[in-house]
Amino acid sequence: MLTSTYLGRYALWFKATNSDHLRFPTVPVNPAATPRRLERRQSPVVFDPVTVRGQDGERKVPLDALVNDTGSTALLVLRDGEVLYERYANGGAVDRLNRCFSVTKSIGSALVGAAIRHGHIDDIDQTVGEFLPELRGERRGELTLRQLLEMQSGIRFREGVLPWQDDARTYYDPDCRRLTLGARIVDPVGEFFHYNNFCTFLIGMIVERATGETVDRFLERAIWQPIGAEHPASFLIDSGANRFVHLESGFNATAADLARFGLLYLEDGKVGGEQVLPPGWVDLSTTPEGRRTDQDYFRHYRKLPWGRPLSSGRYFYGLFWWGYLAGEAEHDYFAMGVLGEHIYVSPRHRTVIVRLSERFPPGMWWPPVFRQLAEQASMRA
Numbered sequence: 001m002l003t004s005t006y007l008g009r010y011a012l013w014f015k016a017t018n019s020d021h022l023r024f025p026t027v028p029v030n031p032a033a034t035p036r037r038l039e040r041r042q043s044p045v046v047f048d049p050v051t052v053r054g055q056d057g058e059r060k061v062p063l064d065a066l067v068n069d070t071g072s073t074a075l076l077v078l079r080d081g082e083v084l085y086e087r088y089a090n091g092g093a094v095d096r097l098n099r100c101f102s103v104t105k106s107i108g109s110a111l112v113g114a115a116i117r118h119g120h121i122d123d124i125d126q127t128v129g130e131f132l133p134e135l136r137g138e139r140r141g142e143l144t145l146r147q148l149l150e151m152q153s154g155i156r157f158r159e160g161v162l163p164w165q166d167d168a169r170t171y172y173d174p175d176c177r178r179l180t181l182g183a184r185i186v187d188p189v190g191e192f193f194h195y196n197n198f199c200t201f202l203i204g205m206i207v208e209r210a211t212g213e214t215v216d217r218f219l220e221r222a223i224w225q226p227i228g229a230e231h232p233a234s235f236l237i238d239s240g241a242n243r244f245v246h247l248e249s250g251f252n253a254t255a256a257d258l259a260r261f262g263l264l265y266l267e268d269g270k271v272g273g274e275q276v277l278p279p280g281w282v283d284l285s286t287t288p289e290g291r292r293t294d295q296d297y298f299r300h301y302r303k304l305p306w307g308r309p310l311s312s313g314r315y316f317y318g319l320f321w322w323g324y325l326a327g328e329a330e331h332d333y334f335a336m337g338v339l340g341e342h343i344y345v346s347p348r349h350r351t352v353i354v355r356l357s358e359r360f361p362p363g364m365w366w367p368p369v370f371r372q373l374a375e376q377a378s379m380r381a
Helices: 006-012 063-069 103-117 145-149 166-172 176-181 197-211 215-224 255-266 281-286 367-380
Strands: 026-029 050-054 057-061 072-079 082-088 233-236 251-253 315-317 322-327 330-336 342-346 351-357
Touching: 006 166, 026 215, 026 251, 050 063, 050 367, 057 063, 063 072, 063 082, 072 255, 072 367, 082 367, 103 145, 103 197, 103 215, 103 251, 103 255, 103 281, 103 330, 103 342, 145 197, 166 176, 166 197, 176 197, 197 215, 215 233, 215 255, 251 255, 255 281, 255 342, 255 351, 322 367, 330 367, 342 367, 351 367
Parallel strands: none
Antiparallel strands: 026 233, 050 057, 072 082, 072 351, 233 251, 315 322, 322 330, 330 342, 342 351
């Protein structure tokens, strides 16, 4: 009974872990009947040590040691769909489901693209009120899908894990639709970036209304099976009664299937020549054109842990995807979760990297490490 209430869950499940899919209610996402084969080299590529910057300064670390010592449960490096490096540690395994946390948001972005591809949504400049009539006639109903996907909604979101703060509320509440409909706009819309789970929940509600399916069933039909997923996946839901998918952080999958999802983006939304996402959707979601990288745009995070990398001018935010300006006129992009889960894509180097984990080492920032691996993968392919 306690775990059917918000305060009961908060008290009993206070700390989010990589095993939360074993205690939350979940729904399955079934794999493809014929999985997409991932080619693996008979002799794995040997990568040079990578430069890592953390709380103890800068150091060179062999890749195997980096996996072992950072709580990583899986690390895969693929170039042009071929697996060059694959290592499991800290309890990880080929068939182990891992929590994806906010990597889920980037899957939510793909769901919007798939809904456009299938004719359920016209474009991302449609308004929330067109899909959620209960919000018509108020400011939230006038928000566009683009403003939600770019985290520019102005909706109030209080970071923190205290019971009245929204990180905790959106994670543990047993009725997230009701919770989302109670959220209010308090900041200027479109003026600055504020990472916000309510944006993701609204996207989930819109996908439900537009497609007439639950998010998990639409994902299974429109994306997960078309990419050739090999293993069963799952989604956390708020409760069995409400069955609302946690599109902000609730997806659980294997590293290899997340690599298949990354390949979908590397290949411009195609699998084997078949267009799964609309033409141009990947560029619209992940390129820096028209996106801000200045400190003022990320001003909400000046005093928070994200502030240091975001103040560097090298990062931007697309449609639920992070971007990294890795060189002159060159960018990579990535999905990222709170425990350091990543799907990292380097278009120039034709590389996809997946890291799954039990923890995010304090003071460490992974994109520069992944960029080094992408450069090495390109040279060794």
